Amino acid sequence: MTTAVQPTPAPAGGSDSGGASSRAPGRPVQEVVHPTRAQYLAEVGRYRSNGFEMCADLCAVDYLTHPDRRLPDGVPHERFEVVVNLLSLSAARRVRLRVQVPESDPVVPSLFDLYPGVEAMEREAFDLFGIVFDGHPDLTRILMPEDWEGHPLRKDYGVGRVPVQFKGAPGPR
Amino acid sequence: MEPTPEEGTAAGTDAVEGATGTPPPRPDRSGEVRTDSDLAPPLSGETYFAPGPDGEPAGLVAETSEGSQELTRRGTTGAGELRREVGAVLRLPEGVVVDPSNIDVEQSDDNTMIINMGPQHPSTHGVLRLMFELDGETVLRTKPVIGYLHTGMEKTAEELTYVQGSTNVTRMDYLSPLHNELVLSLAVEALLGIEMPPRSDWIRMLLTELNRVSSHLMWMATNGMDLGSTSMMIYGFREREMILAFFEKTTGLRMNHNFIRPGGTAADLPDGWEDDVTVICDTVLPRTDEYDELLTGQPVFRQRTESIGTISAEEALALSLTGPILRSTGVPWDLRRSMPYLRYDEVDFDVIVGTYGDNFDRYSVRLNEIRESIRIIRQIVEKMPAGDYRVQDKKVTPPPRARIDESMEALIHHFKVFTEGFKVPEGEVYVAIESPRGELGCYxxxxxxxxxxxxxxRGPSFVNLQGLPLMMRGGLVADAVAVCSSVDPVMGEVDR
Structure with a gap:
C-alpha cells in the first residue's frame, strides 16, 4: 500500500508490550494513526481509495478524567477522541484512526460520504457524547429519547443509581 | 467545509450536497419547483452552534433536543436525509453519485402514507420500531427507530471491574452471550498481554461454536414463524433446547452464562462432555436435512424469500454490513477464516457464501453455517488438549477453592481479585470476532x-439494521417482516 500516511506505531502498553510470543491468536496488530481534525477527512479518504472497503466501527472516548494518556509526540491532548476502525477485506488488515476533538468545539466532519455505514455509528457518538458530525444527513439521537438532556457517556454525566431497598426497612408509605 | 459563523442557520446549506454539487431541483407535483433550500436543512455544525438570541453561544444545554427521530413526511425531510434514505447507499464504488431525483422521490406526500410497525410487534424480535413510507403496498422509505431497550451498558461497564465485566456484556446479545463474553475477554487479555493456555482457547471455541448453532437455530425458528412455518418454530426451539441444556450443565445457566472470563473460563468442561457434544452433533446434523426438506424445497417458502430484500456486495460493504448478510452477497468474509482468532486456523471449515444477497441466500448461509459449525465442533472434540482451562497468573486468576482453606496468600488473592479486581495496564485495543450476526468488536x-x-x-445487529431501508425498498409491506427477520437483529445488542 503506497500511501503518504505514516502509520504511527501503537502506543506502548497496548498489544506491543507484554506477551512477546510469536503466536498471539486473537491479538491482531493494532495499527494506529493520529490525524488532526483538519487531516481527518482526507486521511480516511486516502485509506478508502487504498483498499479499505469498510468502516468497521466508529466510536468516541471522553478523556476528561484521564487526560495524561500516552499519545505520540505532537498530538495534543484534547478531551474527546473519535476512534475510527477501518477494515480492508482484501488485505485482511485493520487501521485505527484516533482524532483529537477539543471540548470547546466538538465538531468533526462526517464520514458519511465516504462510508455510508457510519450513519448509525455517528449518530450514536453524537447521542452519547455530543460530538457533532458536520455533514451528517440526520444527526439526531439514536439510543436516548429525543427529548433527553445531556450526553450520558460523558465522564461528567453522573451514573444514575437506584437506592437499595433492604428488607425490613420502612417502606415509602 | 469549514463552518463559518456567517452562514449561521442558512437554510439549505447542506454540507453534503455542497461537496458533490447541488443536484437539479425536483419538479413537484403541484408544478412549482422545489429546491433543496425549501427543505429543512439537516443538522450540521452551523445550526448546532448557532448563537442564542442574546448573541452568546447557546452552549451544550440548548441542543439536547435536536429533532425528531421519526420518519417524517417528505415535505419536511431534509434533502440530505432523503438522499441517505434514497440514494446515498446506492452510490457506486468509484464515488459516482447517483442522482436521488432519478430514483423515485417524485412521489408527493399525497400519494404516500407513513405507518409504524412496532415497537411492540411480534415479528420485530424485540422492541424495534420500523417506520415505513408506503405507496399503496410498496415500501418506499424505511427508518428503524431504536433505543427502546437502551440500558446504558457501556456506561455501566465503566463502573464495573474487569472481573465483573463479562456479567455485563453477556446480557447484550442474549442469543449469543458467549460471543460477547469472548470478545471482552480477548480485549482484556490483549491489554494484559497474557498468553492463554491452549485448552482454554479450545473450550472457548467449542462453546462459541455451539452457541452459533443455537443462535442460528433460534433464527431458523423465528424466521419460520415470521413466514408462517410454525413447524420450524417448534423444531428450532427443540434442538436449541439440547444445546442450552448442555450449557446449563457446563456453565450453570442456560443464558447469560458469565462463563468465559478474562483469563480463561470459569470452570473446566464437565465430565462426559464429549458424549454430550457428540449427541448434539449427531442429532442436529441430520435434522438440518429435515429443515431442508421442510423449507428449502417448499414453493411457498421460496416465493417468500427468493429475490426479496436483495442487497449487492458493494452496498453491503458500504453500509458496513457483516456476517451472513455480507456473505450472502458473495463476499467470503468470515473473521474466523480471514483474521483468525483463538485456534480457528487449526480447524477445517468452509466459509459459506451466497450469490444474490436475498432472503433465501441469507437463509441458506445460516443453515449451512450450522453444518459447518458442527464440523468444527467435531474437530474440537478430537483435538481438545489437556491442561489448564485458565491462565495461571495469580494476579488475574482466583486461586482454586481448595487452596483458600490452606493458604493465607491464596485467600488474600481471592479476596483481592473479587473485591478490587486486577489492574490492566494503560492502553487501548480493538478486538473483533465473528458472532452469528457478524463482526462483534470491542474497543x-x-x-x-x-x-x-x-x-x-461494536454490535453487528446495530450496524446491520442500517441495511433495512435498502433491502425493504421497493418491496411489499408484506415482505417487510421477512426482510427484517432475515437481518436477524437482536435488540439487546442494538440498543445495549
Missing amino acids: LVADGSSKAYRMHI
Whole structure:
C-alpha cells in the first residue's frame, strides 16, 4: 500500500508490550494513526481509495478524567477522541484512526460520504457524547429519547443509581 | 467545509450536497419547483452552534433536543436525509453519485402514507420500531427507530471491574452471550498481554461454536414463524433446547452464562462432555436435512424469500454490513477464516457464501453455517488438549477453592481479585470476532486501574439494521417482516 500516511506505531502498553510470543491468536496488530481534525477527512479518504472497503466501527472516548494518556509526540491532548476502525477485506488488515476533538468545539466532519455505514455509528457518538458530525444527513439521537438532556457517556454525566431497598426497612408509605 | 459563523442557520446549506454539487431541483407535483433550500436543512455544525438570541453561544444545554427521530413526511425531510434514505447507499464504488431525483422521490406526500410497525410487534424480535413510507403496498422509505431497550451498558461497564465485566456484556446479545463474553475477554487479555493456555482457547471455541448453532437455530425458528412455518418454530426451539441444556450443565445457566472470563473460563468442561457434544452433533446434523426438506424445497417458502430484500456486495460493504448478510452477497468474509482468532486456523471449515444477497441466500448461509459449525465442533472434540482451562497468573486468576482453606496468600488473592479486581495496564485495543450476526468488536480503553475506562461494543445487529431501508425498498409491506427477520437483529445488542 503506497500511501503518504505514516502509520504511527501503537502506543506502548497496548498489544506491543507484554506477551512477546510469536503466536498471539486473537491479538491482531493494532495499527494506529493520529490525524488532526483538519487531516481527518482526507486521511480516511486516502485509506478508502487504498483498499479499505469498510468502516468497521466508529466510536468516541471522553478523556476528561484521564487526560495524561500516552499519545505520540505532537498530538495534543484534547478531551474527546473519535476512534475510527477501518477494515480492508482484501488485505485482511485493520487501521485505527484516533482524532483529537477539543471540548470547546466538538465538531468533526462526517464520514458519511465516504462510508455510508457510519450513519448509525455517528449518530450514536453524537447521542452519547455530543460530538457533532458536520455533514451528517440526520444527526439526531439514536439510543436516548429525543427529548433527553445531556450526553450520558460523558465522564461528567453522573451514573444514575437506584437506592437499595433492604428488607425490613420502612417502606415509602 | 469549514463552518463559518456567517452562514449561521442558512437554510439549505447542506454540507453534503455542497461537496458533490447541488443536484437539479425536483419538479413537484403541484408544478412549482422545489429546491433543496425549501427543505429543512439537516443538522450540521452551523445550526448546532448557532448563537442564542442574546448573541452568546447557546452552549451544550440548548441542543439536547435536536429533532425528531421519526420518519417524517417528505415535505419536511431534509434533502440530505432523503438522499441517505434514497440514494446515498446506492452510490457506486468509484464515488459516482447517483442522482436521488432519478430514483423515485417524485412521489408527493399525497400519494404516500407513513405507518409504524412496532415497537411492540411480534415479528420485530424485540422492541424495534420500523417506520415505513408506503405507496399503496410498496415500501418506499424505511427508518428503524431504536433505543427502546437502551440500558446504558457501556456506561455501566465503566463502573464495573474487569472481573465483573463479562456479567455485563453477556446480557447484550442474549442469543449469543458467549460471543460477547469472548470478545471482552480477548480485549482484556490483549491489554494484559497474557498468553492463554491452549485448552482454554479450545473450550472457548467449542462453546462459541455451539452457541452459533443455537443462535442460528433460534433464527431458523423465528424466521419460520415470521413466514408462517410454525413447524420450524417448534423444531428450532427443540434442538436449541439440547444445546442450552448442555450449557446449563457446563456453565450453570442456560443464558447469560458469565462463563468465559478474562483469563480463561470459569470452570473446566464437565465430565462426559464429549458424549454430550457428540449427541448434539449427531442429532442436529441430520435434522438440518429435515429443515431442508421442510423449507428449502417448499414453493411457498421460496416465493417468500427468493429475490426479496436483495442487497449487492458493494452496498453491503458500504453500509458496513457483516456476517451472513455480507456473505450472502458473495463476499467470503468470515473473521474466523480471514483474521483468525483463538485456534480457528487449526480447524477445517468452509466459509459459506451466497450469490444474490436475498432472503433465501441469507437463509441458506445460516443453515449451512450450522453444518459447518458442527464440523468444527467435531474437530474440537478430537483435538481438545489437556491442561489448564485458565491462565495461571495469580494476579488475574482466583486461586482454586481448595487452596483458600490452606493458604493465607491464596485467600488474600481471592479476596483481592473479587473485591478490587486486577489492574490492566494503560492502553487501548480493538478486538473483533465473528458472532452469528457478524463482526462483534470491542474497543477497550484502560487507564491502568481495575475498571475499564471505556468499553465500546461494536454490535453487528446495530450496524446491520442500517441495511433495512435498502433491502425493504421497493418491496411489499408484506415482505417487510421477512426482510427484517432475515437481518436477524437482536435488540439487546442494538440498543445495549
